[in-house]
Amino acid sequence: MNNQTVDPEARIDDAAPGNYGTFVTLKQADELRGCKGFPEPVAELRPLVEAAAVDAALHDPRFPPLSAAELETTTLSTTILSAPTPVETAPLDRPQAIEVGTHGVIAAENGRRGLLLPQVATEHNWDAETFLAETCRKAGLSRDAWRQPATDIQRFEGTVFAETAPGGPIEHEPLAATDS
Numbered sequence: 001m002n003n004q005t006v007d008p009e010a011r012i013d014d015a016a017p018g019n020y021g022t023f024v025t026l027k028q029a030d031e032l033r034g035c036k037g038f039p040e041p042v043a044e045l046r047p048l049v050e051a052a053a054v055d056a057a058l059h060d061p062r063f064p065p066l067s068a069a070e071l072e073t074t075t076l077s078t079t080i081l082s083a084p085t086p087v088e089t090a091p092l093d094r095p096q097a098i099e100v101g102t103h104g105v106i107a108a109e110n111g112r113r114g115l116l117l118p119q120v121a122t123e124h125n126w127d128a129e130t131f132l133a134e135t136c137r138k139a140g141l142s143r144d145a146w147r148q149p150a151t152d153i154q155r156f157e158g159t160v161f162a163e164t165a166p167g168g169p170i171e172h173e174p175l176a177a178t179d180s
Contacts (some may be wrong), residue, residue, distance in 0.1 A: 021081035077162035095128035114139025
């Protein structure tokens with residue numbers, strides 16, 4: 001990774017104007033404690049990050065609401081997303097269109113939808129096929145649904161800003177460049 005420490009005095013308001021998509025991830029001892037967000041570029045960055053942080057802390061259905069005492073042991077990261085774009089290849093060629101560590105994936109079919117951020121595949125050491133399968137599983141689809149033409153697969157990129165320790169310095173992982 002090409003991480004760099006971000007000045008803690010830097011302000012979210014300094015982001016380029018425009019609408020963004022974002023996810024906020026909460027972890028305790030490197031274990032997921034909450035993750036919620038907005039995959040589409042729907043609002044300015046500050047209100048979107050604030051809403052995603054509250055949702056991740058209080059409304060992730062996988063976890064009980066975060067208590068005030070837990071804040072001292074919780075790290076926060078924010079992933080700023082590019083707009084999702086369809087993977088327009090034959091279904092069996094989809095893994096070649098996903099660059100692990102660069103792309104996040106959205107899988108959708110019949111009203112079910114799952115999203116995994118780009119860093120998830122790297123954290124789990126997944127290849128592109130496993131990443132697609134796990135995204136489908138998260139959507140409540142069969143793990144091989146990505147092979148079906150009826151399953152919509154989209155990809156996006158993300159820039160991560162993450163605390164290195166609870167309340168600690170923030171590192172920035174730049175958005176990876178792609179050829180596609």
